[in-house]
Amino acid sequence: MKGSLIIIAFFILGTVCGLLHLVPSQLTQGNTSYFALCALIFCVGISIGNDSSVLQTLRHTNPRLLLLPLCTFVGTMAGCLAVSLLTSTHRLTDCLAIGSGFGYYSLSSIFITQYRGAALGTVALLANIARELITLLASPLLVRWFGPLAPISVGGATSMDTTLPIISRYSGKDLVTLSVFHGFCMDFSVPFLVTFFCEI
Amino acid sequence: MLQIMLMMVCGIIIGRTLRHRKLRWLSPLTTVLIWILLFLLGLEVGGDQTILHSISRLGKDALLLAAGGAVGSAVAANRLWHYAGKSKGGQE
Numbered sequence: 397m398k399g400s401l402i403i404i405a406f407f408i409l410g411t412v413c414g415l416l417h418l419v420p421s422q423l424t425q426g427n428t429s430y431f432a433l434c435a436l437i438f439c440v441g442i443s444i445g446n447d448s449s450v451l452q453t454l455r456h457t458n459p460r461l462l463l464l465p466l467c468t469f470v471g472t473m474a475g476c477l478a479v480s481l482l483t484s485t486h487r488l489t490d491c492l493a494i495g496s497g498f499g500y501y502s503l504s505s506i507f508i509t510q511y512r513g514a515a516l517g518t519v520a521l522l523a524n525i526a527r528e529l530i531t532l533l534a535s536p537l538l539v540r541w542f543g544p545l546a547p548i549s550v551g552g553a554t555s556m557d558t559t560l561p562i563i564s565r566y567s568g569k570d571l572v573t574l575s576v577f578h579g580f581c582m583d584f585s586v587p588f589l590v591t592f593f594c595e596i
Numbered sequence: 597m598l599q600i601m602l603m604m605v606c607g608i609i610i611g612r613t614l615r616h617r618k619l620r621w622l623s624p625l626t627t628v629l630i631w632i633l634l635f636l637l638g639l640e641v642g643g644d645q646t647i648l649h650s651i652s653r654l655g656k657d658a659l660l661l662a663a664g665g666a667v668g669s670a671v672a673a674n675r676l677w678h679y680a681g682k683s684k685g686g687q688e
Contacts, residue, residue: 414643432629439625444604460680473668
């Protein structure tokens with residue numbers, strides 16, 4: 397939670413600096429953010445390649461439950477499709493790109509800003525922060541209404557880190573390995589899905 | 597998109613090669629990069645009057661999309677839980 401607040405603080409600090417013109421405009425017009433984005437995705441790749449424990453601990457899990465990342469993807473896309481049809485303020489592919497952040501607000505908002513501009517990047521940031529907050533605050537209700545897999549699925553990419561303690565408490569400790577596996581898969585898919593939906 | 601994918605694949609290969617080492621610098625570096633990028637996004641938002649004027653509408657859209665995605669994925673997770681035969685705790 398503290399980490400999330402620091403990230404939001406940096407966004408707000410940037411907004412204030414932009415508003416008061418405290419930083420030279422070359423910083424946003426140049427390729428700075430693209431290079432930083434490449435470095436970030438490289439680091440994400442290293443952390444995924446470096447972590448070999450996830451696959452080893454999954455051997456004893458019910459194989460059907462390994463379909464959970466797919467369910468999260470299908471469910472999120474269906475939900476965003478419905479919102480897109482109801483509101484029709486954004487393009488369908490933009491809504492799907494925002495949805496495929498799966499709560500990974502830092503990476504998805506950065507990607508969407510790069511490809512579709514800062515306005516949509518802001519929507520992506522807020523939507524994915526909200527998704528993480530829903531998981532943190534509503535997990536007990538999610539378990540009661542939708543079963544123990546729901547907080548993992550709603551947590552999306554955060555089910556392996558920030559929302560894991562809450563998931564462990566309300567879904568049960570025996571689902572922690574599945575939760576980490578799920579977060580790992582969603583984490584991995586975010587850059588590909590977001591850029592895919594931004595480019596079509 | 598191709599460049600991004602290549603960066604990711606290169607990262608995974610290097611991470612795999614270094615999997616017997618603890619990369620203590622990786623997590624702080626990732627965090628700092630995220631801070632820089634979110635600061636830059638903030639700069640862009642703060643410098644753009646059109647975005648600032650429509651921030652309440654953008655916020656509303658964001659909440660709707662978050663709620664849609666959350667409900668959709670919760671329903672899908674519920675279906676999977678039934679399909680998996682409610683096997684206790686997900687373990688066999």
